Amino acid sequence: MKIVVLAGGRSTERNVSISSGYRITNALREMGHQATFIDLFLGYALPDGADASTVFADANTSKDLKISDAVLTDDDINAMRTDGTTQLFGPNVLDICKAADIVFLGLHGGDGENGKVQAYLDLNNIRYTGSGSTASGITMNKVYSKEIMLYHGIKTAAFVEITRDQGTTGHQLPFGYPVVVKPTSGGSSVGTHIVHDDAELEASLVDVFRFDNSAIIEAFVTGREFSLGVVNGHAFPAIEIKVHDGWYDFEHKFQEGHTDFVTPPDDLAPAVHDEMKRVAVQTMQVLGLQNYGRVDFFANDDGVWVIEANNLPGMTPLSLLPQEAEAEGVRYGDLVESIVQGKLKLYADGMAN
Incomplete structure (x- = not known):
């Protein structure tokens, strides 16, 4: 298939998204697809007279990236575009997406996860991975999502x-x-x-x-910190996050050597693990999320507490969902393939939201 991996964009998590996007692109190529990496904000310069479909033959991505720990402001990102414009979709992005069989959303944060990009793709009849615009917007807003979780009896701070x-x-x-x-x-x-x-x-x-x-x-909720990914309704094993010092901040998440991950830890009681899996699937359902996502938890003597849900979880070399899948014997390439095929089935069944 022809697949656009859409990453980058205007988010403060732009650098993380680019790392996810490169890795996803490489994996899809290894699975036999014509995948191309496109930066949502910077776009792609097509040669004069070239059709958008020509990008799928261009092997413009071939490596993973080290993630910078710089937090980018709007001014930083706007300065990357040399023509002085600041609209979210860069040159030729929409035409290239229209030429694809599906778009794999490797975006994180901001406009990538708040439903705006998804709504724009919907309006142009472009298929994409992950959840739809409404569920994405609700999940991205921690106030809205926590109110929904509390209504449904899901513990959260x-x-x-x-x-x-x-x-x-x-x-x-x-x-x-x-x-x-x-x-x-x-x-x-x-x-x-x-x-x-x-x-x-x-x-x-x-x-x-x-x-x-x-x-x-x-x-402030104390306890052991876990994360648990759900792909096409299947809950993967929980991963415990053990920081060497401090707490699980941006640096601990995306720079090596600061955090240990255990999937799943031997001392995690089976009943607690089963409850995490149940609550993760329930959280996805009540928020309207589909295809794939990740739910973060604290666990203590009072039970399991949802920190938040992620509608487009990271797919970098240090990201949690790929580690959880690998612990169950699912290779990275098979993981991204299952995400693509799962969303295509939802489209085929008329169930994509």
């Missing part, structure tokens, strides 16, 4: 929302410190802080509002 127009000072929280402060719509722990007093809360809100107009403040 108590929270409040503070918007930019409410300012950064004078906030009375309904729970005590420490708390976790995050952008309401974001990922990869960009802009996330563990806060212990009012002064730290103010500083964390200043930082969050660099990335988002809304901050979510959560009661």
Whole structure:
């Protein structure tokens, strides 16, 4: 098949997305597909008079990348485009996507996961992997998704929302410190802080509002940290995340040597593991997610607590979903193939949302 791997874009997680995209592209080629990597924001310069379909014969990707730990601002990303324009879809992206049998979304964060790209592809009758625009938008917004989880009886930390127009000072929280402060719509722990007093809360809100107009403040939940991927309704083994120091922030997620991963740990009680799998599938269902995703957990004596769901989980060399699949004997190439085939079946059955 002709497959566009769409990555990059305008998100603060742009660099992570590019690493995922390269690896996905290489794997799809190894599986026999005509896959091409396209940067959503920078686009692709077609030769004069060339048809969009010619890109599938161009082996323009052949390596994995080291991920920079730089957090990119809008100004940083806009400066990459030399023509001075800033629209999300770069030159020729839409035409190239139309020429593909399906688009594999290797995007992370921002417009890649909030449903905007998915809606645009839907409007142009372009098939793509992952969930649809509505479920993506709900899942990307931590306030909306946590309200839905709580409605359905899924344990998740108590929270409040503070918007930019409410300012950064004078906030009375309904729970005590420490708390976790995050952008309401974001990922990869960009802009996330563990806060212990009012002064730290103010500083964390200043930082969050660099990335988002809304901050979510959560009661601090202690426990062992796990993640569990679901592909086409199948829950993979949970992976435990053990950081060497600190907590599982951006650096720990995407730079080697900072974190140990165990899939699954020998001391994880089977009943707890089964409950994680059940809750992961349930969380996907209540949020309307389909094809594939990942659910992050804390586990303690009070049970399993959902941190958040991810509608386009990372596919880099250090990402969690590929490690979980490998623990069950599923090679990376077979994993991406199953994602493509699973979404094509949903389209064939008229079930793609």
